[in-house]
Amino acid sequence: MVDTIWEKYLPEDITKAGPGPKPRTAFRKQLRVLILDLYVAWLDDPELCIGVSMSPNSYHVNSRYNAIHISKKIIPIIKELHAAGLLDMAKGSYTAPGARGNRTTRIRASEELQAMFREAKFIRDDVGRVEGEEIIILRDDKRKQVEYDDTDQTNAMREDLKAYNELIQSSFIDISTLEEPKIQVHSDVEASLVTINADSAQTHRIFSRNRWDMNGRFYGGWWQRINSDWRSRILIDDKPTVEVDFKALHVAMLYAKNNVQLFCDPYDLEQKLFKGFPRKAVRKIIKQLVLMAINAKEKGAAYKAFRESFPAGNICKSMKNDELDKFLDAFLELNPKVADYLFTDQGIRLMYLDSQITERIHKHFTEQGVPVLSVHDSYIIDVMKVDEMREVMARVSEEVVGVELATSIKVPGLPEYSDVTDAQLQEHIDNRTGSRSRGYMERLFAYQDRTGRSIGPEAGLEDLD
Numbered sequence: 001m002v003d004t005i006w007e008k009y010l011p012e013d014i015t016k017a018g019p020g021p022k023p024r025t026a027f028r029k030q031l032r033v034l035i036l037d038l039y040v041a042w043l044d045d046p047e048l049c050i051g052v053s054m055s056p057n058s059y060h061v062n063s064r065y066n067a068i069h070i071s072k073k074i075i076p077i078i079k080e081l082h083a084a085g086l087l088d089m090a091k092g093s094y095t096a097p098g099a100r101g102n103r104t105t106r107i108r109a110s111e112e113l114q115a116m117f118r119e120a121k122f123i124r125d126d127v128g129r130v131e132g133e134e135i136i137i138l139r140d141d142k143r144k145q146v147e148y149d150d151t152d153q154t155n156a157m158r159e160d161l162k163a164y165n166e167l168i169q170s171s172f173i174d175i176s177t178l179e180e181p182k183i184q185v186h187s188d189v190e191a192s193l194v195t196i197n198a199d200s201a202q203t204h205r206i207f208s209r210n211r212w213d214m215n216g217r218f219y220g221g222w223w224q225r226i227n228s229d230w231r232s233r234i235l236i237d238d239k240p241t242v243e244v245d246f247k248a249l250h251v252a253m254l255y256a257k258n259n260v261q262l263f264c265d266p267y268d269l270e271q272k273l274f275k276g277f278p279r280k281a282v283r284k285i286i287k288q289l290v291l292m293a294i295n296a297k298e299k300g301a302a303y304k305a306f307r308e309s310f311p312a313g314n315i316c317k318s319m320k321n322d323e324l325d326k327f328l329d330a331f332l333e334l335n336p337k338v339a340d341y342l343f344t345d346q347g348i349r350l351m352y353l354d355s356q357i358t359e360r361i362h363k364h365f366t367e368q369g370v371p372v373l374s375v376h377d378s379y380i381i382d383v384m385k386v387d388e389m390r391e392v393m394a395r396v397s398e399e400v401v402g403v404e405l406a407t408s409i410k411v412p413g414l415p416e417y418s419d420v421t422d423a424q425l426q427e428h429i430d431n432r433t434g435s436r437s438r439g440y441m442e443r444l445f446a447y448q449d450r451t452g453r454s455i456g457p458e459a460g461l462e463d464l465d
Contacts, residue, residue: 009084024069049106067132086113135204169198171371179439216355237455240429245378247406256401295347360396
């Protein structure tokens with residue numbers, strides 16, 4: 001396919017290398033990477049676009065973030081394919097043309113290229129991620145990637161994360177009720193499609209503000225982009241899972257700065273203080289407001305961010321500052337130890353601490369060969385390992401912040417931080433993982449054939465409803 005496109009659609013002035021050093025990645029191979037990206041996007045969704053920079057300054061062939069050494073030569077290649085009718089292109093913002101701050105060009109396979117894809121002799125599982133992709137990322141204040149020299153610390157983080165990724169990507173992680181391994185996710189802005197496969201399980205770590213003690217959280221896994229209800233349906237190696245999280249993690253960490261453990265739910269305030277608001281709504285408002293206050297540098301920015309976090313038509317969208325003061329004052333009356341840390345840019349520092357906790361949890365279970373899916377302050381694990389998970393979370397949190405942080409089991413439908421009985425947990429597991437779709441079983445059998453691992457039920461497809 002690449003040979004055909006190269007010879008039929010790209011003129012010699014594009015394909016011929018100019019004077020100077022030989023490119024680190026041949027132009028034909030760069031075309032191959034482009035076609036594979038478009039092919040994978042088309043398999044996920046024929047309407048799906050991929051972002052591509054059309055600025056030569058975006059392509060640094062020796063950058064640690066450019067493992068395939070894609071050069072600025074990709075720009076005229078894209079332009080020629082568009083002119084030849086193989087690519088659809090939308091310049092600027094895809095979601096809102098002309099929007100400020102979003103000028104990335106979007107491309108996708110045209111009908112002509114899609115016809116070639118339909119004749120392809122390879123499938124999705126034949127396409128993998130490039131080896132050597134950078135997974136320890138440093139960003140500056142503008143969220144741009146920063147080059148850095150490796151140290152013993154960065155090398156150790158990378159090796160630990162590589163081992164974690166290899167375990168996750170070699171495991172069978174799926175949702176048994178899905179015919180197709182795709183979940184439509186809706187936000188206040190747009191809908192997006194989350195695809196479940198080994199490539200979308202790749203995790204990386206991001207540090208911020210050009211510092212190794214800011215942020216450091218783990219990102220990338222497809223399970224981070226779905227809600228808790230969907231996460232509760234995840235099976236790992238065809239076994240039911242449970243999600244365990246820290247109770248009010250960042251508030252608990254601020255308590256720990258005073259060497260005090262947090263035992264109560266800090267967001268559960270007296271209902272009589274907020275007449276007209278349902279109890280559940282009060283808790284949600286308090287939690288969102290406090291987290292904004294922890295992350296912000298000053299009150300005005302926190303209140304603005306709070307209002308912007310709610311969709312149009314929500315009552316919180318129009319709350320005045322004095323109303324928000326009332327909620328925050330009620331929270332501080334219950335949690336006075338937190339007062340000195342609000343509006344002081346604590347969030348990104350606390351993220352670094354919780355990333356250290358996650359790093360140690362990953363390492364503990366990876367060394368045992370037990371897959372764990374992390375969502376910043378919560379962890380999805382085989383239900384048979386839940387007690388060990390809570391013990392490890394308590395131990396490593398004490399190592400990082402000085403006190404054991406409280407944990408809870410997340411069960412959709414039950415109040416947050418409520419104590420979950422064994423009977424409730426068993427009912428939850430039975431309800432979430434009882435049925436397995438035909439599509440799921442086909443993916444499971446294909447996985448077993450590909451890896452030689454036997455993890456699923458012995459029933460054949462003919463036994464399924």
